Amino acid sequence: MNDFYQKLAAIRHDIHQNPEISEREYNTTEFLKGYLAELDIHIVEDDLKTGVIAEIGHGLPVIALRADIDALPIKEKTGLDFASHNGAMHACGHDFHQTSLLGAAEILKGMEPDLKGTLRLFFQPAEEVSKGAYQVIEADGLKDVSAVIGYHNYPHFKPGQIGLRSKAIMAAVEKFTVRVSGVSGHAARPDLGADTVLAITTMINSLQAIVARMTSPFEPTVLSVTHIEVGSTWNVMPKDGFFEGTIRSFDPAGRATLRQRFNKIVENTADQFGVDVAIDWGRTPTVTYNDETLTPLIFENSKRFADVFEVEPLSIGEDFAAYQEQVPGVFALIGSNGDEGAADLHHDTYTVKDEALETAVTYYVENAQLLLDYFASKG
Numbered sequence: 156m157n158d159f160y161q162k163l164a165a166i167r168h169d170i171h172q173n174p175e176i177s178e179r180e181y182n183t184t185e186f187l188k189g190y191l192a193e194l195d196i197h198i199v200e201d202d203l204k205t206g207v208i209a210e211i212g213h214g215l216p217v218i219a220l221r222a223d224i225d226a227l228p229i230k231e232k233t234g235l236d237f238a239s240h241n242g243a244m245h246a247c248g249h250d251f252h253q254t255s256l257l258g259a260a261e262i263l264k265g266m267e268p269d270l271k272g273t274l275r276l277f278f279q280p281a282e283e284v285s286k287g288a289y290q291v292i293e294a295d296g297l298k299d300v301s302a303v304i305g306y307h308n309y310p311h312f313k314p315g316q317i318g319l320r321s322k323a324i325m326a327a328v329e330k331f332t333v334r335v336s337g338v339s340g341h342a343a344r345p346d347l348g349a350d351t352v353l354a355i356t357t358m359i360n361s362l363q364a365i366v367a368r369m370t371s372p373f374e375p376t377v378l379s380v381t382h383i384e385v386g387s388t389w390n391v392m393p394k395d396g397f398f399e400g401t402i403r404s405f406d407p408a409g410r411a412t413l414r415q416r417f418n419k420i421v422e423n424t425a426d427q428f429g430v431d432v433a434i435d436w437g438r439t440p441t442v443t444y445n446d447e448t449l450t451p452l453i454f455e456n457s458k459r460f461a462d463v464f465e466v467e468p469l470s471i472g473e474d475f476a477a478y479q480e481q482v483p484g485v486f487a488l489i490g491s492n493g494d495e496g497a498a499d500l501h502h503d504t505y506t507v508k509d510e511a512l513e514t515a516v517t518y519y520v521e522n523a524q525l526l527l528d529y530f531a532s533k534g
Contacts, residue, residue, distance in 0.1 A: 156510060159258070163516070164509035166190075167254040168237040174226030174245045177281040180205040183224050183253075187278050190257060194264050199275075201294040206280035206287065208296055211263050212270035216530035219275045219296070219303040219482075220519050221475060222256035223249045223282035232503040246505045248308040248491060253278055255512055259519035266524075271531040274523050275300060285328070285439050288477035301530045302449055303484040304522055305475050306515065310497045312490030314511035317457050317518065318466035319487045321450040323442050326377075327410050328472030329402035330437035333358065333421055335385075337430040339394035351396045352385050354428040359383070359398060361420050369416055376413070377403040377470055403470045407442045440476040446483035449526070453485050456525045460517045461489075471500070485522075489515050 156164065175183050187207045188198055199208040206224060231244040239245070256276060263274055277296060281287035297303075312318055335355050340348030359380050370376045378400070385396025402413055418434055425432035457463045466488055475486050491507040498504045 156513070160509070160512055163254050163258045163512050166257065167250050167509065167512070170250040170254060171245050172237045172239055174239050174241065174243040174250070176228050176243050177225040177284040178205060178286065180224050180280050184280075187224070187253065187257070191260065194261055196260055196264055201296070203280065203290060203294050206291065207276070207278040208291065208294065209260070209276040209278070210273055211260065211267055211276070212273040214272055215299060216272040216301040216527060217275055217299045218272065218523055218526045218530070219277055219300045219478070220256060220259065220523055221277040221279055221303060221305040221478065222252040223279045223287060224253045225249055225281055225283050225287070227283055227501060229501070229503050233506055235506065244503065246502060247283065247500050248505070248507050249282070251308050251491060251507045251512070251515065252306070255515035256519060258512065258516040259523070262516065262520050263523060270524070271527045274527070282474050285472070285474045288474040289438070292477060292481065297478065297481050300482050302446070302526050303478045303482055304453070304486070304519070304526065305484070306487040306489045306518060307473065308491035308507055308511065308515070309488040310492040310499060310505065310507065312488060313493030314490050314508050315462055315514050316490035316493070317461045317463045317487050317514065319445070319450065319454050319457070319463060319485075320465050320468070321445050321447045323405040323468045324445050324466070324486055324488070325443035325468060325473045325476070326403040326405055326470045327407070327442040327476070328439040329414065330399070330439050331402070331417065332397060332399040332435045332437075334395070334397040334433045334435075335425065335430050336395050336432075337392070337428070340392045342390045342392055345392060348392045349429040351393050351430055354424060354430045355383065355385055355396050355398055357428070358421050358424045361424060362417060365413065365416050365420070370413070374404070374406050374409060375468070375470070403472070405442055405468055407444060410441060440472045440474045441480060443473045443476040443486050444479050445485050446479070449483050450485050452525060452529065453487070453522050456522060457487075457518060460521060461514050487518065489518060
């Protein structure tokens with residue numbers, strides 16, 4: 156690596172060693188503001204508690220570049236010289252993301268007189284809890300924006316590789332909690348109560364029919380119940396219980412249908428067993444859906460500096476999708492490790508390779524210019 160990327164690697168190591176979890180990225184925010192100020196990059200005044208919005212260039216069009224900055228509440232076990240010791244960890248590589256956007260910002264600032272518009276930088280908080288993109292939007296981050304680009308590092312691709320596709324690249328995420336209330340009583344006389352345990356287990360079994368019998372086999376869908384709590388002893392029918400889990404899907408139009416089918420099964424089962432039920436749907440990302448016009452442009456442009464190929468969609472979610480609901484957006488997967496057996500995202504031994512930074516920085520720089528030129532030509 157040349158001196159510039161060695162500097163960026165050192166910055167990433169420092170960020171990695173001092174991670175902060177979602178909505179508590181206070182020191183990270185101050186560091187980012189200070190670094191951008193030293194580059195004489197304009198920091199936008201906003202209502203964000205954490206995170207930074209900054210701008211390079213002037214006038215229209217406006218293209219947004221996004222990187223997330225939060226870490227996870229995971230105890231790191233990588234053994235790295237710069238490993239975190241504060242109980243949190245950049246186990247999803249957001250240290251890599253924000254460092255690459257800082258590097259791109261430095262390069263693009265040097266090109267500012269020649270930019271055909273404005274580049275708006277989102278150093279976004281709280282991606283891991285699916286709140287940060289909405290916070291940036293509520294802070295008017297998308298005002299006048301023509302398009303937004305971002306990426307996620309991907310440990311199963313090598314440095315220098317970029318995976319991309321039009322349409323869905325990451326799944327819509329549903330988080331559901333179902334609370335059931337019956338009538339408690341003695342386990343020897345279930346006829347005198349309303350059996351919460353039986354109602355919950357029947358709901359869970361019946362919900363699997365959504366994937367197995369109600370969804371096209373050509374539309375990948377996952378429904379997982381991951382947490383159940385009901386009852387406290389062997390001879391008492393409990394009054395209350397709940398279960399929660401997730402649905403993952405890739406068809407934006409079918410997302411509402413999945414929820415409707417879920418609600419109907421749960422409510423009909425509750426009626427069958429004479430229990431009350433409440434369903435809560437969390438605020439979670441929709442499909443990360445790459446714009447069908449801009450994605451081929453970025454795909455071809457990125458071939459100039461990377462090995463670019465079409466990927467299958469991932470069943471994980473991304474709140475970058477919130478931006479794409481408002482403006483055209485493109486989200487890529489950039490290789491960050493590639494070793495056989497490399498730890499997956501959110502693992503306590505997750506690592507990325509510093510040599511992948513050059514591709515990530517160049518992805519921002521080259522495609523930011525491409526999109527400015529594209530929208531400027533449209534007037």
